[in-house]
Amino acid sequence: MKKKSVISLVLAIAVGLLSGCGNGGSSNSTGSGSSKDKSVTVKIGAAAVPHAEILNHIKPTLAKEGIDLQVVVLDDEDQLNPALQENQIDANYFQHLPYLESVAKEKGYDFAVAGKVHVEPIGFYSDKIKSKSELKNGAKIAIPNNPSNEYRALELLQEQGLIKLKSGIANYSATPSDIVENSKNLQFVEVDAAQLPRVLPDVDGSIINTNLVLEAKLDPNKALFREDSKSPYANLIVVRKGDENKKEIKAIVKALNSDDVRNFIKKKYGVAVVPAF
Template identity: 50%
Template structure:
């Protein structure tokens, strides 16, 4: 009897230990614990509404096939998305071009980089007061983005349109204008606000995504537009330490897939958004 009881207790103890181990590695919820797989399966990305969020919606099913779930957080400013990635609240963001990222990394001491260039949104000059760039009168007011890289970009568009001449350099501002024959007056405003200023200024130089949100058609409504060989392609920004991780590689591949290129070519036939890959 004693021998039989000892055997039964040993079997029960072994089964109990096995059961504890199973709970640690395979919880009922199906979510991996510290003793299970640590591979990240949910990717959190911050994006501007148009066209970035639209593009990410195309990417969702592509990532699902690889076992990843994409969560998109919408932003309407150019500062918070980078801070959120740097702080680890987001895994990546998709709203900006390389010069803007590089300037913010330097200015805010951020540990960010980019993986792929996805698309270009040509910047344009828009107006409710005139129908042609040559109709701008002496002393006309023009609104431009107030962040360094986009202001420089906007001024170069105006220079290429023959309105002003600028010093050489990457981050030029209004004080770097060397020739201004029409005595144009410049108002520096947050990029997202520019479409709403068209009733108050003679013209505004607006980023492509904000023009699209305001139902402005770059090919029809812009008085002047950025050249297609512009270096300001929009990118996927990530933390430097995450750049080579599998989930970031999967997201980068999906954003530069044939499906995304086809989506851009089919939806933006007016050339307002063009693939950069």
């Protein structure tokens, strides 16, 4: 009896092992296949326009490479960096380097730039005048109130010869208090960037980021003046430090920096969005 019991036990273990192997094979055949064939999901938080539209354009290309790109648009873009910090998304695409550096220093973010995609030339818009020469003494100009974009707006006015900033500004941070020459005595209204299109009727002019111009359905061709293509404010794919080396992140940046995306941007946005690659 003892010998028979040992033989029965060995047979039971063998059957169990074979059964386990059978279940494993069944799972592979009914699931996603081998690990090589499994898709990888990547969530990227983005501004609605043009960022999310550009990302959605490359989704079919990435799907062929086994990357399920999920585009997350938040009503408040200021939450895209906290969402990345808290692992709610894998990357974000909405900001330029001066803005990233300013908030990273303030908030302690440990992020890295995976790639750059496009520039949205910030421009001066007005419902009241047709050229900068029509700006009257004491004209009210609305500018963004976040540090990097405020400097960017003031720098644009300086390039146009309307004001002069003090020398030595090296951290992309300036306010109207840093203006040392203002021959037209321009008055500045500091406004949340998202509200700039809305205050346009109440001021003589407003310096607005192009993504907000597009979202507000304003005509970007009506800017009286704007940054040129040499602007350092390229919009970036930003990830947590270390993730820039991930295969799927590199594949996304490669797709974004393709001739296909270059042509898509030029055709869809014209002067409003300029490829930065």
